[in-house]
Amino acid sequence: MTEKEKMLSGQMYQAWDAELKDERLKAKRLCFKINQICPTESAQRQSLINELLGQESDAWIESPFNCDYGYNIKVGKGFYANHGCTILDCAPITIGDNCLLAPGVVIATAGHPLDPVERASGEEFAKAITIGHDVWFGANVTVCPGVSIGDNVVVGAGSVVVKDLPANTVCAGSPAKPIRTLAVGEKRTFE
Template sequence: MALTEKEKMISGQVYQAWDEELVNERQKAKKLCFALNQTCPTEQEARQAIINDLLERESDAWIESPFNCDYGYNIKAGKGFYANHGCTILDCAPITIGDNCLLAPGVVIATAGHPLDPVERASGDEFAYAITIGNDVWLGANVTVCPGVTIGDNVVIGAGSVVTKDLPANTVCVGSPAKPIRTLDISENKAELAK
């Protein structure tokens, strides 16, 4: 039996983005993002309900406005997730985010990409590769995370960096493309927090 365009999308195969099911699901997410972005920041219960509807699960994730995503249901955020103002998450493939992760203003996490060939691109073909972000990660302002990347635990990524390749745990990373510039010794800090 042939895969649906949604099944192709989630599994990392080339798919047609203008498939009716996918268009309808993106419209649902856009409607929820619009509702979130129009709800007063002080209406925390209402905002949390919209976030839960968008992610299709109960969550303590907190997302500031404005926020945009493609589907919502492919964002698997752990405990203590916080997205500051102006973040965009293109979740065509699964995005797994660990506990206690922080996104500064303007962060873009994008699983989606397009073929380099202009004819294929014009036909509506797309691809999407899953992104994994470990626990205790902080993405600085205007960081962009590209398709297929894995970011290890306890990583800090400097403002304006572009993550095109996997980044190892316990590092500070900066640049375009982002590269480790420092290793963090978090064992002392973890012991201090445990007291």
């Protein structure tokens, strides 16, 4: 298997493989262009976002934004990422419709071995992340590798998501846990 195939299948891989390094550089060039273009240049900006993600979308991403590859991020309709979001997409990240990321959100599929010798060798792994429809992450939320988040979930600011979160819940904390259930059609603001 190539290092890329290992990465995408969740096995340990070498991130400094030439193919992966070239693909990260391509994504970094596109992120740089997105981050440098005037926000009023919406058509050109949207074209660059679509090129980065490898899909036609209505996604709006505020600057600065950074990711590893771009092509592993699949977003639904109405996706919005506020300023300072980082997505480490070494494994697939699937995000449903109408999802909102507040400033400073980090979504990371990448992880490293606990053993220091193995970690120093450059080995790492990646686990896919799935985010349902109508999800809102507050400022500075961190989502860790291998997590699934259900539909209609609100994650409070500063929370760290290390385990799956059930649909229709407000979750908060480090680690993030459900603190209450949302009623169907509830319009109350998060408190």
